[in-house]
Amino acid sequence: LGRFCIETTVELAPYVHYMSSEYFVEPDRFLPERWLRDGSALNIHPYLLTPFGHGPRMCAGRRFAEQELYVLLSKMLKNFRLEYSGDLDMKFQVLMVPDRPTSFTFKDRL
Numbered sequence: 615l616g617r618f619c620i621e622t623t624v625e626l627a628p629y630v631h632y633m634s635s636e637y638f639v640e641p642d643r644f645l646p647e648r649w650l651r652d653g654s655a656l657n658i659h660p661y662l663l664t665p666f667g668h669g670p671r672m673c674a675g676r677r678f679a680e681q682e683l684y685v686l687l688s689k690m691l692k693n694f695r696l697e698y699s700g701d702l703d704m705k706f707q708v709l710m711v712p713d714r715p716t717s718f719t720f721k722d723r724l
């Protein structure tokens with residue numbers, strides 16, 4: 615670590631990379647298709663997105679957490695239309711979180 619002493623805490627701030635046009639095309643736009651794995655996605659370096667860490671100490675629950683998320687999201691979107699009205703921004707609290715209380719409406723899908 616160069617000139618840092620051994621007790622130095624080093625934190626990565628992935629948000630800096632996520633919002634950088636050096637790594638992402640139009641980083642401030644909501645473009646979920648940028649993550650498609652069918653070959654159409656933009657060329658994103660595989661180590662730019664490591665929410666579960668990497669290497670021997672990476673998250674032991676990664677696959678479990680991903681499965682839970684897939685099941686939850688698919689059931690939610692299958693059964694409900696989600697609506698949100700109002701302004702929303704983000705603030706930094708170790709993670710990026712909504713800057714105010716959120717209130718979503720779940721409408722039954724027909």
Ligand code: HEM
Pocket residue numbers: 665666667668670671672673674675676678679
């Ligand atoms: C979206 C959900 C989750 C995220 C984003 C997440 C993220 C992380 C991250 C960043 C680490 C540190 C990795 C490192 O030091 O390089 C970690 C460690 C760990 N996570 Fe998760 N995690 C999630 C869910 C879970 C779940 C559901 C479990 C258990 C069922 C779990 C169990 C663990 C364990 C045991 C470690 C410590 C691994 C070690 O130090 O050897 N995590 N997680």
